[in-house]
Amino acid sequence: MTEQVRIALLGSKFMGRAHSNAWLKVGKFFPVDPEPVLHTVVARDADELAGFAQRWGWRNTSTDWLQTVRDNAIDLVDIGTPNHVHAGQAIAALEAGKHVACEKPLAGTLQDAQSMVDAAAASQARTFVWFNYRRVPAVALAHRLVRDGALGRIYHARAAYLQSWGGPDVPLLWRFQGDIAGSGAHGDLNAHLIDAVRFVTGEEIVSVEGAIEHTFIEERQLVGDDAGGEISGAGAGRSSTTGRSTVDDAVLFLARLSGGGVASFEATRLATGYHNANRFEIHGDRGALRFDFERMNELGFYDLSADPAVQGWATIDVTRGGDGHPYADAWWPNGHVLGYEHSFINQAADILAVLGGGEPLVPLPDFGDALRTQCVLQAAIESARNRGPVSLAEL
Numbered sequence: 001m002t003e004q005v006r007i008a009l010l011g012s013k014f015m016g017r018a019h020s021n022a023w024l025k026v027g028k029f030f031p032v033d034p035e036p037v038l039h040t041v042v043a044r045d046a047d048e049l050a051g052f053a054q055r056w057g058w059r060n061t062s063t064d065w066l067q068t069v070r071d072n073a074i075d076l077v078d079i080g081t082p083n084h085v086h087a088g089q090a091i092a093a094l095e096a097g098k099h100v101a102c103e104k105p106l107a108g109t110l111q112d113a114q115s116m117v118d119a120a121a122a123s124q125a126r127t128f129v130w131f132n133y134r135r136v137p138a139v140a141l142a143h144r145l146v147r148d149g150a151l152g153r154i155y156h157a158r159a160a161y162l163q164s165w166g167g168p169d170v171p172l173l174w175r176f177q178g179d180i181a182g183s184g185a186h187g188d189l190n191a192h193l194i195d196a197v198r199f200v201t202g203e204e205i206v207s208v209e210g211a212i213e214h215t216f217i218e219e220r221q222l223v224g225d226d227a228g229g230e231i232s233g234a235g236a237g238r239s240s241t242t243g244r245s246t247v248d249d250a251v252l253f254l255a256r257l258s259g260g261g262v263a264s265f266e267a268t269r270l271a272t273g274y275h276n277a278n279r280f281e282i283h284g285d286r287g288a289l290r291f292d293f294e295r296m297n298e299l300g301f302y303d304l305s306a307d308p309a310v311q312g313w314a315t316i317d318v319t320r321g322g323d324g325h326p327y328a329d330a331w332w333p334n335g336h337v338l339g340y341e342h343s344f345i346n347q348a349a350d351i352l353a354v355l356g357g358g359e360p361l362v363p364l365p366d367f368g369d370a371l372r373t374q375c376v377l378q379a380a381i382e383s384a385r386n387r388g389p390v391s392l393a394e395l
């Protein structure tokens with residue numbers, strides 16, 4: 001008989017929609033056991049919640065997250081709230097014996113992230129972190145190719161996450177408030193890049209050799225509590241029409257990999273011309289890979305073992321079922337491309353597989369894994385502020 005996992009979702013905006021869609025669709029495309037039950041959605045605005053629940057199929061709504069995560073009717077707590085509340089919500093859920101799937105970054109601060117890992121260690125429950133880009137088929141294929149030796153020894157990892165939505169007209173959303181977000185483009189975007197480089201190369205980042213943290217737009221318009229996210233403007237003061245941004249708009253850093261290679265990272269919200277260019281290139285002594293999320297159904301591969309007369313960048317269409325392309329068999333005929341939402345549905349399938357006692361298709365990050373990424377975020381900030389190298393072993 002198929003078991004059930006009853007889910008409480010915390011947060012009902014951007015990630016609330018992405019996660020609701022994933023839990024709703026996963027059983028239509030993957031053979032799932034346990035079966036997800038969209039039990040309760042929690043957010044702060046009761047009126048908006050009713051409509052959200054009806055649209056996405058949640059059976060119940062609540063504005064009280066603590067009562068919900070302690071409810072015996074809940075098995076898994078899915079956290080899609082701003083970064084400063086991840087720790088409190090995850091720890092309460094783990095103490096109540098619930099599995100937790102938390103959005104990235106694991107937390108706004110390294111201290112919060114460590115406390116989440118400690119709570120996970122004291123619990124029998126499973127933890128998961130929504131580094132969803134691992135489950136873009138091209139990225140999962142890149143991981144497999146490197147694991148199977150296609151690149152050989154890794155020389156370079158070059159990663160950039162380029163967005164442009166953070167111009168001066170954007171008000172002081174929670175994403176620009178350090179006490180809520182922890183950092184700006186860094187925790188938001190470099191977290192994805194660090195996870196991707198760790199996942200694809202299979203190596204750890206052992207030191208940050210230098211970094212730049214920069215805030216271009218220091219004052220932003222205040223917004224009311226209901227505009228642009230429910231907690232926007234909180235803590236910014238009401239006496240003037242603008243408030244201070246307390247996060248970076250861009251962070252760049254250089255790092256060393258555990259296998260002896262070198263890596264560069266760049267995250268920005270002010271890369272005019274790019275909307276969600278989440279990119280990496282990896283160069284080894286046998287070949288190279290390149291990926292850009294804005295062309296997410298393709299993976300670039302340069303195979304140094306090919307006849308030199310035909311050596312060149314191959315553009316692999318990663319949608320081919322039956323040919324070993326990760327997740328392709330669950331979806332459409334070859335060449336019928338996937339989108340952003342599929343990465344979350346693929347991750348929901350892997351979370352359910354693990355809860356059912358099986359294996360994920362590719363490694364699934366838990367809190368301990370995400371803590372390593374959080375340590376790299378912290379090392380880069382310290383490197384920028386101290387203008388010097390930071391060894392991860394020193395954190």
Ligand SMILES: NC(=O)c1ccc[n+]([C@@H]2O[C@H](COP(=O)([O-])OP(=O)(O)OC[C@H]3O[C@@H](n4cnc5c(N)ncnc54)[C@H](O)[C@@H]3O)[C@@H](O)[C@H]2O)c1
Binds near residue numbers: 014042044065131228
């Ligand atoms: N994996 C990804 O690609 C990705 C993309 C965007 C955001 N995120 C992460 O998801 C998280 C949420 O981001 P978002 O873009 O959905 O934010 P959002 O502002 O769109 O939504 C936040 C939601 O959290 C709720 N909320 C705020 N404080 C709360 C509290 N104390 N208790 C309960 N609910 C509360 C709000 O009511 C709202 O529904 C962040 O950690 C962010 O970094 C991940």
